Amino acid sequence: MSLQYSTEKQVAIAAVRRACALTSSVFNKLVKTETLTKGDKSPVTIADYSAQAVVNTILSKAFPSDPIVGEEDAADLRQDGAETLRNRIVELSNEALTADLGVGDLAEWGLGPGKERTLEQLLDAIDRGNDQGGPIGRRWSLDPIDGTKGFLRGGQYAVCLALIVDGDVKLGVIGCPNLPVNSIEPEGLKGCIFSAVKGQGAEQITISDAKRSPVFIPPLEPRMLNLLESMEAAHADLSFNQQVSELLGITRPPTRMDSQAKYACLARGDGGVYLRMPINPEYQEKIWDHASGALLIQEAGGVITNSLGKPLDFGIGRTLGKNYGIVAARKDVHAQVLEAVQKARSAQAAL
Numbered sequence: 001m002s003l004q005y006s007t008e009k010q011v012a013i014a015a016v017r018r019a020c021a022l023t024s025s026v027f028n029k030l031v032k033t034e035t036l037t038k039g040d041k042s043p044v045t046i047a048d049y050s051a052q053a054v055v056n057t058i059l060s061k062a063f064p065s066d067p068i069v070g071e072e073d074a075a076d077l078r079q080d081g082a083e084t085l086r087n088r089i090v091e092l093s094n095e096a097l098t099a100d101l102g103v104g105d106l107a108e109w110g111l112g113p114g115k116e117r118t119l120e121q122l123l124d125a126i127d128r129g130n131d132q133g134g135p136i137g138r139r140w141s142l143d144p145i146d147g148t149k150g151f152l153r154g155g156q157y158a159v160c161l162a163l164i165v166d167g168d169v170k171l172g173v174i175g176c177p178n179l180p181v182n183s184i185e186p187e188g189l190k191g192c193i194f195s196a197v198k199g200q201g202a203e204q205i206t207i208s209d210a211k212r213s214p215v216f217i218p219p220l221e222p223r224m225l226n227l228l229e230s231m232e233a234a235h236a237d238l239s240f241n242q243q244v245s246e247l248l249g250i251t252r253p254p255t256r257m258d259s260q261a262k263y264a265c266l267a268r269g270d271g272g273v274y275l276r277m278p279i280n281p282e283y284q285e286k287i288w289d290h291a292s293g294a295l296l297i298q299e300a301g302g303v304i305t306n307s308l309g310k311p312l313d314f315g316i317g318r319t320l321g322k323n324y325g326i327v328a329a330r331k332d333v334h335a336q337v338l339e340a341v342q343k344a345r346s347a348q349a350a351l
């Protein structure tokens with residue numbers, strides 16, 4: 001008997017791998033060559049749309065009745081004046097979809113040479129991401145490029161795909177094209193895909209040759225812990241993190257990086273604590289920004305909650321609703337971190 005969600009995992013990894021090849025190629029062609037003026041966001045726009053088109057095309061072929069909660073939609077692309085953008089997206093998406101079959105790919109997913117899609121098919125595929133989420137039924141969440149700013153700076157970004165059933169994340173896949181395969185060799189081979197299936201553990205696969213290794217958070221002495229946090233000061237309260245660090249007696253400086261690559265790093269022991277407290281309390285976190293990472297952390301031996309210690313709820317809709325803050329750490333460290341977070345919040349409230 002095959003393991004539960006084994007086909008979904010195979011499809012999701014294949015889709016994420018193709019999307020990662022696409023985003024890397026956009027970066028090499030458009031960003032690295034500096035053919036664009038500084039501040040031009042068009043490469044990330046092209047890569048976002050094309051990656052969503054590719055992943056949704058594959059998911060729709062393999063699981064035609066599954067809804068998808070995707071970050072992007074094709075409304076702007078359908079406008080007059082977007083022709084150049086549309087042409088680039090058709091070209092890039094088809095390049096990714098028609099590439100030779102690789103490890104784990106099945107031709108029945110409509111991949112490989114000769115499997116070009118039309119503009120209309122690709123725009124419709126992007127718009128398959130319009131599901132509103134909710135507590136009942138099975139659906140995917142997709143962030144075609146998480147950490148758009150990281151993508152543009154040549155730093156960390158991730159292609160994130162998750163399967164959510166009745167509000168519970170069952171499968172999470174995170175593709176990190178720029179993450180070193182081994183953190184102790186930061187200049188070594190880069191490009192990893194992380195995956196986790198509920199109850200089945202987590203693993204890392206290299207993008208280039210599909211070498212697998214299990215992923216778990218190793219026990220770390222308190223002095224070796226550090227915080228994994230956002231690059232963008234507008235996305236998380238970094239001064240609050242500093243206070244929590246002090247309360248925990250952490251001496252190592254935080255590691256700042258964009259995207260769910262932070263969850264991937266925590267899961268394999270590069271760091272120790274993921275802490276994301278809101279700068280703007282009105283901002284509602286999106287499910288595609290956390291679903292894959294949340295399961296990866298749990299399957300790697302960690303706990304992930306909001307700042308009150310409650311689980312994140314992926315069954316509310318496209319967002320996590322009124323959830324306040326995110327705290328993730330290895331099982332034996334999480335309670336301590338939560339206590340420090342609550343102390344820091346009380347101190348803040350008393351000011």
Ligand SMILES: Nc1ncnc2c1ncn2[C@@H]1O[C@H](COP(=O)(O)OS(=O)(=O)O)[C@@H](OP(=O)(O)O)[C@H]1O
Nearest residue numbers: 145146147148230231232234235257258259283289
């Ligand atoms: N105000 C605010 N508060 C919190 N989060 C926000 C906010 N605005 C945006 N976002 C979301 O942050 C996603 C990137 O998160 P990161 O942790 O990678 O942040 S950062 O890249 O380090 O800035 C980013 O995901 P992408 O859009 O996929 O890059 C956004 O969904």
Ligand SMILES: [Mg+2]
Nearest residue numbers: 143146147289
């Ligand atoms: Mg995102």
Ligand SMILES: [Mg+2]
Nearest residue numbers: 071143145146
């Ligand atoms: Mg995104």
Ligand SMILES: [Mg+2]
Nearest residue numbers: 071145147148
């Ligand atoms: Mg975005």
